[in-house]
Every structure is written in structure tokens, then in C-alpha cells.
Amino acid sequence: MKFLLSFIILLSTFWLSELQAQGVHLSWYSNDEKNNTSNSIAVTWMGNTSNESIYYGTDSSKLKNKAPLEIKYSNELGLYTFKSKIQKLKPDTYYFYRIGTSLAQNPVYHFKTAPKVGTAKKVVVGIWGDTQDNKGNFNFVQTDSILGQMAKYPLHFTLHMGDIVENGSVIKSWKKFFDVSQPINANFPFMPVTGNHDVINDSNNADFQKPFPVFYDLFNLPENQLNYSFDYGNTHFVAVNSGVAQKASLEGKVLFGVNSKEYNWLEADLAKARKNKNIKWVVVFCHYPVYAYGVSLVTGWQENLKLLLDKYKVDLCLSGHRHVYERHKAIRGADIFESMDINVYDNPKGTVYITNGSAGGSLQGIGGSKSSTILFTPSERIYTYAVMELDGNEIKYEVFDKDNRKIDYFKIVKSK
Numbered sequence: 077m078k079f080l081l082s083f084i085i086l087l088s089t090f091w092l093s094e095l096q097a098q099g100v101h102l103s104w105y106s107n108d109e110k111n112n113t114s115n116s117i118a119v120t121w122m123g124n125t126s127n128e129s130i131y132y133g134t135d136s137s138k139l140k141n142k143a144p145l146e147i148k149y150s151n152e153l154g155l156y157t158f159k160s161k162i163q164k165l166k167p168d169t170y171y172f173y174r175i176g177t178s179l180a181q182n183p184v185y186h187f188k189t190a191p192k193v194g195t196a197k198k199v200v201v202g203i204w205g206d207t208q209d210n211k212g213n214f215n216f217v218q219t220d221s222i223l224g225q226m227a228k229y230p231l232h233f234t235l236h237m238g239d240i241v242e243n244g245s246v247i248k249s250w251k252k253f254f255d256v257s258q259p260i261n262a263n264f265p266f267m268p269v270t271g272n273h274d275v276i277n278d279s280n281n282a283d284f285q286k287p288f289p290v291f292y293d294l295f296n297l298p299e300n301q302l303n304y305s306f307d308y309g310n311t312h313f314v315a316v317n318s319g320v321a322q323k324a325s326l327e328g329k330v331l332f333g334v335n336s337k338e339y340n341w342l343e344a345d346l347a348k349a350r351k352n353k354n355i356k357w358v359v360v361f362c363h364y365p366v367y368a369y370g371v372s373l374v375t376g377w378q379e380n381l382k383l384l385l386d387k388y389k390v391d392l393c394l395s396g397h398r399h400v401y402e403r404h405k406a407i408r409g410a411d412i413f414e415s416m417d418i419n420v421y422d423n424p425k426g427t428v429y430i431t432n433g434s435a436g437g438s439l440q441g442i443g444g445s446k447s448s449t450i451l452f453t454p455s456e457r458i459y460t461y462a463v464m465e466l467d468g469n470e471i472k473y474e475v476f477d478k479d480n481r482k483i484d485y486f487k488i489v490k491s492k
């Protein structure tokens with residue numbers, strides 16, 4: 077009898093866990109006048125049954141509002157996917173939400189809407205990149221440690237530098253990534269760019285440099301989800317898809333060729349942001365670094381992107397790809413600007429370039445200190461993540477290892 081009871085409990089626990097929502101994550105999905113970071117949000121997840129719903133509200137004990145839901149069966153995932161776009165929210169406000177079926181309730185998660193565009197309020201952004209599950213990071217074990225540390229900070233959202241998984245065609249990697257990152261991604265919007273491992277790398281495929289089909293089941297990002305932008309407070313963030321830059325260069329298929337569709341999109345986007353009086357900072361993030369030690373320059377990719385970063389005086393360019401942390405001097409055109417204090421960029425005349433590619437993927441060689449543009453890189457191979465704080469006229473940037481030791485810090489001051 078005791079054995080039978082234990083068996084029934086075990087079976088029902090397994091059955092109920094099968095009904096739990098999987099890979100719950102938040103993102104922003106739009107940045108227009110009507111729906112933007114201050115009044116809307118997307119919740120995306122996977123599940124075994126189609127019988128799910130989502131309720132939200134400002135009081136965690138009374139989640140009365142039922143959110144709209146788009147439900148689809150994904151053959152790629154072998155699961156149902158759920159995409160909810162919640163609109164007409166109040167700016168700068170905490171909300172709570174719960175996903176569930178009538179039988180299995182998930183935990184209550186939360187999110188906070190952005191303040192109205194132009195508001196110079198403190199914003200805390202988690203920065204991570206290259207979480208790919210290759211040797212040393214199988215099942216995202218290193219990434220899991222990184223996220224455990226990053227969760228200690230009062231984040232508003234995170235930016236991911238791409239190469240989310242080792243091979244974007246491997247479905248179980250995506251499932252595991254979203255499982256491991258759920259504690260962060262279910263509470264703070266997850267805004268990634270695609271890296272060369274996330275997109276189709278067969279140059280004979282008509283969809284070369286576009287994501288694998290499963291990507292479109294898993295994500296709910298603005299615009300075409302590859303090149304997109306959003307405003308948060310007084311900052312304009314722009315995500316740029318670098319594709320498979322090195323291979324594309326050999327085939328004459330490099331993205332962001334001058335006057336290409338994506339180049340013209342970026343030019344129009346940056347021009348609009350620079351005309352917007354509510355926007356003080358412009359931050360671009362892309363997988364391939366524009367400046368990095370040991371990365372061969374890809375003909376057309378870095379040079380073309382840099383034309384626009386220079387022209388529109390982008391403040392900060394964040395990237396990954398190299399599995400290191402590197403911080404460069406401010407650069408514009410051919411000019412490399414020296415700082416009086418290597419930790420302070422005081423009204424810099426150029427863009428500050430950072431590589432943040434060490435949140436899990438097997439660590440790569442060091443030696444960047446030999447490069448003429450580098451201000452700081454660790455002297456040992458080290459897993460890192462960063463916490464960026466935008467506060468009116470200053471950007472503060474702190475870099476930590478997975479034991480939470482501070483590896484580097486700097487600030488950019490723009491008082492003029």
C-alpha cells in the first residue's frame with residue numbers, strides 16, 4: 077500500500093511537471109508610438125498542451141487581467157509555443173503574471189515597464205554573450221553560474237551578444253538554454269542579437285545568415301527580429317545581425333554592404349534617434365566585434381558598420397564572438413582617443429568598443445593587451461558578464477567573473 081501511494085505521488089508529480097510552462101521569457105516586441113517599452117511587453121514560452129492561459133496585474137495576489145495569446149504547435153520543437161503581447165500598460169510600473177492550465181500553476185513572475193521615453197532615470201542592464209553549449213559548457217553549466225550571479229543585481233533587462241547556442245539546428249540546445257535562463261529571462265526582458273552559431277551557415281542555402289526556423293517559434297522581438305531597435309528612458313538600443321561574416325566575405329555575401337537594405341535601415345534608424353531630443357545615448361550591439369584582438373577584419377563588415385557608427389556618433393558598441401572580455405579606447409574614423417584616466421571616458425569624441433563574449437562558450441586565447449586600441453583585457457582566461465548602469469549623464473559599466481569578483485569597471489561621462 078505504501079509502495080503504491082509513493083508510486084502514485086511520483087507519477088502525479090511527473091505528470092504535473094509535464095504541464096509546467098517551459099522556457100518562459102520576456103521581451104519587447106515593438107517600438108512605435110502605440111506599443112513600446114513603456115506600455116507593452118511580450119511573454120513567450122513552450123508547453124506540452126494547448127490548454128494554457130496568462131493572467132497579469134499590479135497586485136500579485138489578484139491577477140485579474142487575461143492577456144491575449146497566440147498558440148501554435150511547433151513541429152520543430154514538438155511542443156506548443158505561446159506568444160502573448162500585453163498592451164496598454166502603465167509606464168514605470170511593476171506588474172506580475174502567472175501562466176497556467178487549470179491543473180498546473182506556474183510561479184508568479186514579474187516585469188517592470190520602462191519610464192516614458194526621454195526620462196533620465198537609472199537603468200540597470202545585464203550584458204552577456206556567447207553562451208554556446210560547447211566543450212566546457214555542456215548543458216550551459218558555466219552560463220548557469222554566471223546567471224546565478226547576475227540575478228543579484230536590480231536588472232531592468234538584459235542584452236545578449238549572440239551565439240546563444242553552439243548549433244542553432246540542435247533543438248535540445250535551445251530548450252536547455254531557455255530552461256537554464258528562465259529565472260532571469262522570465263523576469264527581465266531578454267534582448268539578443270543573432271551570432272554566427274544561431275543562423276544558417278550553409279552558404280548554398282537560400283536562407284544563409286538567417287536564423288533556423290525554430291528561432292521564429294522561440295522569439296518575439298521587434299521588427300524582423302534580427303535588426304531592430306528600441307528606446308528605454310533616454311537611450312536608444314540597436315541590435316544588428318552580423319550573420320556569418322567571415323564565410324560571407326569569401327562568398328561575397330557580407331551583410332551591411334553600403335546601400336544594402338539592412339545598411340539603409342540602420343542609417344535611417346540612427347538618423348532618427350539622433351534627431352530625437354529625448355535620446356541622449358545610442359548603444360549598438362552586434363555579435364561580430366568591430367574592434368577586437370585576433371579577429372581578422374572581414375572585408376566590408378566592420379568597415380561598413382563603422383561608417384554609420386562614426387557618422388551618427390554612437391556612444392557604445394557592444395559585441396561578442398571572441399570568448400574574452402576586451403575594452404578599447406574611444407575611436408572615431410582613424411582617430412584613437414587617449415584617456416587621462418583609463419577607467420573614465422570623459423566626454424569622449426569617439427565610440428567605446430567592448431567585447432563581452434565569455435558567458436559560457438569555451439574560453440579563447442588572451443593577448444589583446446598587445447593591440448594598440450585596447451585599454452583593458454584580463455591576463456587570464458575567465459568567464460565574465462557585465463552590469464551596465466545608465467544614469468542620466470553617465471554610463472557605469474562593471475565586469476564580473478562567475479565568482480562575482482570585479483574584473484574591470486569604467487564610466488562614460490557625457491556632460492557637454
Ligand SMILES: [Fe+2]
Nearest residue numbers: 239271272397
Ligand atoms: Fe561567434
